[in-house]
Amino acid sequence: MRLKGFTAMLRYFTRHRWLLGLFLCTIVVEVAYAVASPLSLQYLVDDAFAPKNVRVFLIIFAVLIGGGVLHIAASLLGDYSLGKLSGEGIRQLRSELFDHVQKQSLPFYERYRVGDLVTRFSSDMASIERVVRASFPLLLKELLSVLLGLAMLFSIEWKLTLAVLAGSALMVVGPRLLQGRAEAVHASYKEAQERFSNTIDEMVKGHRTIKGLHLQRRFRERAGSQLRELFAFGLKQHMLNSLMERLPLTALLILNGVMIGFGGYLIFQDEITIGGFMAFFTLFLSVGQSGSNLSFLFPSLIESGVSFRRIGDILEARPDVPEAAKPVELPASFGSIRMDRVTFGYSAEADQLRDVSLKVAAGSYVAFVGPSGSGKSTALQLLSRFYDPRQGAVSIDGHDLRTVSEASLRKLAAPVAQDTFLFNTTIRDNLLLGGADRTEADMVEAAKRANIHDVIAGWPEGYDTPVRHEGGSLSGGERQRLAIARALLRKPKLLLLDEVTSALDPATEADINALLLRLRGAHTIIAVTHRLASVVNADTIYVFRDGAIAESGTHDELLQRNGLYRSLWEKQRGFHLSQDGLHATVDVDRLAKLAVFEGIEPSLLRDVASLFSTETCKEGEAIVREGEEGNKFYMIVRGKFEVAKLVPGKGENRVAVLQDGDHFGEIALLQNIPRTATVRALVPSVVLSVRREAFHRLTEEHPQMLAALERTLRQRI
Numbered sequence: 001m002r003l004k005g006f007t008a009m010l011r012y013f014t015r016h017r018w019l020l021g022l023f024l025c026t027i028v029v030e031v032a033y034a035v036a037s038p039l040s041l042q043y044l045v046d047d048a049f050a051p052k053n054v055r056v057f058l059i060i061f062a063v064l065i066g067g068g069v070l071h072i073a074a075s076l077l078g079d080y081s082l083g084k085l086s087g088e089g090i091r092q093l094r095s096e097l098f099d100h101v102q103k104q105s106l107p108f109y110e111r112y113r114v115g116d117l118v119t120r121f122s123s124d125m126a127s128i129e130r131v132v133r134a135s136f137p138l139l140l141k142e143l144l145s146v147l148l149g150l151a152m153l154f155s156i157e158w159k160l161t162l163a164v165l166a167g168s169a170l171m172v173v174g175p176r177l178l179q180g181r182a183e184a185v186h187a188s189y190k191e192a193q194e195r196f197s198n199t200i201d202e203m204v205k206g207h208r209t210i211k212g213l214h215l216q217r218r219f220r221e222r223a224g225s226q227l228r229e230l231f232a233f234g235l236k237q238h239m240l241n242s243l244m245e246r247l248p249l250t251a252l253l254i255l256n257g258v259m260i261g262f263g264g265y266l267i268f269q270d271e272i273t274i275g276g277f278m279a280f281f282t283l284f285l286s287v288g289q290s291g292s293n294l295s296f297l298f299p300s301l302i303e304s305g306v307s308f309r310r311i312g313d314i315l316e317a318r319p320d321v322p323e324a325a326k327p328v329e330l331p332a333s334f335g336s337i338r339m340d341r342v343t344f345g346y347s348a349e350a351d352q353l354r355d356v357s358l359k360v361a362a363g364s365y366v367a368f369v370g371p372s373g374s375g376k377s378t379a380l381q382l383l384s385r386f387y388d389p390r391q392g393a394v395s396i397d398g399h400d401l402r403t404v405s406e407a408s409l410r411k412l413a414a415p416v417a418q419d420t421f422l423f424n425t426t427i428r429d430n431l432l433l434g435g436a437d438r439t440e441a442d443m444v445e446a447a448k449r450a451n452i453h454d455v456i457a458g459w460p461e462g463y464d465t466p467v468r469h470e471g472g473s474l475s476g477g478e479r480q481r482l483a484i485a486r487a488l489l490r491k492p493k494l495l496l497l498d499e500v501t502s503a504l505d506p507a508t509e510a511d512i513n514a515l516l517l518r519l520r521g522a523h524t525i526i527a528v529t530h531r532l533a534s535v536v537n538a539d540t541i542y543v544f545r546d547g548a549i550a551e552s553g554t555h556d557e558l559l560q561r562n563g564l565y566r567s568l569w570e571k572q573r574g575f576h577l578s579q580d581g582l583h584a585t586v587d588v589d590r591l592a593k594l595a596v597f598e599g600i601e602p603s604l605l606r607d608v609a610s611l612f613s614t615e616t617c618k619e620g621e622a623i624v625r626e627g628e629e630g631n632k633f634y635m636i637v638r639g640k641f642e643v644a645k646l647v648p649g650k651g652e653n654r655v656a657v658l659q660d661g662d663h664f665g666e667i668a669l670l671q672n673i674p675r676t677a678t679v680r681a682l683v684p685s686v687v688l689s690v691r692r693e694a695f696h697r698l699t700e701e702h703p704q705m706l707a708a709l710e711r712t713l714r715q716r717i
């Protein structure tokens with residue numbers, strides 16, 4: 001059992017020694033009074049009432065009143081010290097948990113989903129709070145009452161005490177037998193709660209996609225089955241808890257019978273006085289009550305044990321990318337950043353980067369390009385130190401990033417990702433985030449440089465416009481430009497850009513590319529992109545293939561080399577897109593390069609080119625669905641699509657990613673067969689498509705074209 005959460009709590013308590021001491025003293029006073037008052041019955045009956053001795057009665061009465069006043073004072077002090085102690089403890093545990101989660105690196109956030117963490121902060125913390133404020137103090141009180149009460153009972157009549165103690169074992173054995181099962185059921189209930197929280201999280205975050213793809217029913221069914229699961233575990237938990245609570249009470253009833261029978265016998269034998277028996281009986285009832293209270297506490301203690309363990313799991317998680325003990329503070333500027341023979345894998349099973357070495361000099365503009373999944377973004381993540389290499393090193397001016405302080409690295413280098421996260425606050429706060437030394441003028445200048453100022457100024461509330469749904473209320477282009485403005489505002493020397501223009505229309509993309517060209521020199525820019533047209537001006541282009549660098553050089557050098565870059569370039573060229581991104585065309589010589597149109601004369605290809613029409617796709621939109629009849633051939637002008645196949649019992653499995661210049665669905669030109677996979681846009685995309693019917697009209701006029709096409713496609717089916 002991981003006790004980190006529990007020991008952290010104890011540590012907070014011991015930091016407030018005097019409060020803890022005061023609280024323990026008040027408990028002792030309260031319990032002593034509660035145990036001693038039944039004992040007074042023995043003296044009242046035997047020494048005051050039976051002999052009618054008023055003096056003894058008055059003395060006992062005065063002692064009882066005095067003790068009562070002391071008891072009330074101790075309770076008030078106890079409540080105060082407990083309130084302060086537990087409040088502080090909970091506050092510190094919450095903030096330690098918060099800090100700890102914040103310190104974690106990316107793999108941690110990939111391991112835990114939002115719901116898993118939210119449940120720890122909400123329901124686990126609430127159950128710990130309940131225990132610390134109520135159950136734990138009660139446990140102490142009742143334990144002490146039982147121990148003191150038993151000592152008193154022994155002093156009154158040891159044989160009777162032994163008899164009832166033997167019976168009391170029943171009260172403890174029952175709950176213990178059930179404890180293991182109760183713990184397991186409680187843990188299952190919490191996991192079911194987590195699954196449901198994650199569904200709510202996805203439903204809220206993905207509400208657009210859910211509505212867009214009409215997935216409400218699927219989500220309703222998922223939530224329905226999770227709620228049924230919650231109900232089943234909840235019922236089990238309820239029944240086990242009730243059983244654990246009832247068992248000791250039943251045992252107590254049996255014990256009462258034993259005590260009255262055996263006690264009566266002892267009175268008749270003159271082994272105990274009537275007052276002694278009354279005191280014994282009252283005290284035993286009070287000890288029994290405390291014992292049964294203890295058993296009532298078990299469920300909440302078990303529940304908190306699970307919560308302590310779950311919070312302990314988080315507190316024990318060590319950051320995968322830790323800060324060095326004595327980190328090097330990087331200066332405000334740098335000379336070069338390098339990767340030396342870097343090998344890295346997200347998991348132990350596979351390497352996503354293999355033996356990658358590269359050097360980027362300050363002030364240069366460097367691009368990482370290559371097919372999808374080749375490791376470009378991964379390399380950028382390592383340069384941002386979101387992960388550490390498995391082998392080799394990433395360094396700035398000779399300082400291994402593992403040895404430098406995170407704060408100084410973030411000051412120097414600003415990453416901008418393709419999925420921009422904006423906080424639910426105003427545009428101004430999103431831009432100024434944490435930069436207390438940034439002025440309004442700095443902010444406006446950064447927004448102007450990122451070409452977003454005019455847009456913001458046009459909104460009724462300007463920079464005070466609130467952002468909703470983590471940026472979902474803004475267009476992809478607006479989000480992207482805000483992210484760039486936010487990065488520029490921090491005045492970083494190194495900009496690490498991951499596909500920042502992937503969601504933009506051609507006009508905005510051209511603006512951003514022009515901006516990058518203006519920034520070069522003053523800033524070092526490393527940009528990951530799959531769109532080669534945007535990097536022709538880069539100082540160095542690194543071409544990635546299967547996690548390694550296949551080639552590098554300038555655009556012209558790489559074209560001359562006739563390697564991977566050249567083939568990617570050939571694939572992407574020949575398309576034309578209007579500035580608003582709504583109308584696309586393809587050149588005849590680009591069509592001629594497709595295997596599917598091999599052997600078709602250029603004059604006919606001109607007619608084919610004119611048959612294509614432009615389609616735009618939203619992020620998440622499926623343009624081809626597995627199993628549906630296909631009647632269109634597609635070419636991607638710009639964008640990114642996943643190709644996914646249904647695996648029975650497991651859902652969809654991504655088998656490929658297609659990008660600018662790729663094509664799919666050519667079989668549909670020839671015959672009507674169901675699609676073998678679903679093709680879904682990963683970013684807003686533009687495609688050119690041609691329908692079989694339109695194509696057939698052309699092939700009817702030119703049968704030689706159909707013959708050529710059939711020849712090629714038959715070879716591929």
Ligand SMILES: Nc1ncnc2c1ncn2[C@@H]1O[C@H](COP(=O)(O)OP(=O)(O)OP(=O)(O)O)[C@@H](O)[C@H]1O
Pocket residue numbers: 110346347352370371372373374375376377378379528530544657
């Ligand atoms: N967080 C992650 N956990 C596990 N595997 C990952 C993770 N991120 C990326 N990968 C895998 O690592 C490989 C390289 O991915 P990476 O994103 O670096 O490629 P890329 O060249 O940038 O491709 P793209 O242009 O599609 O983003 C891919 O196989 C990808 O599935």
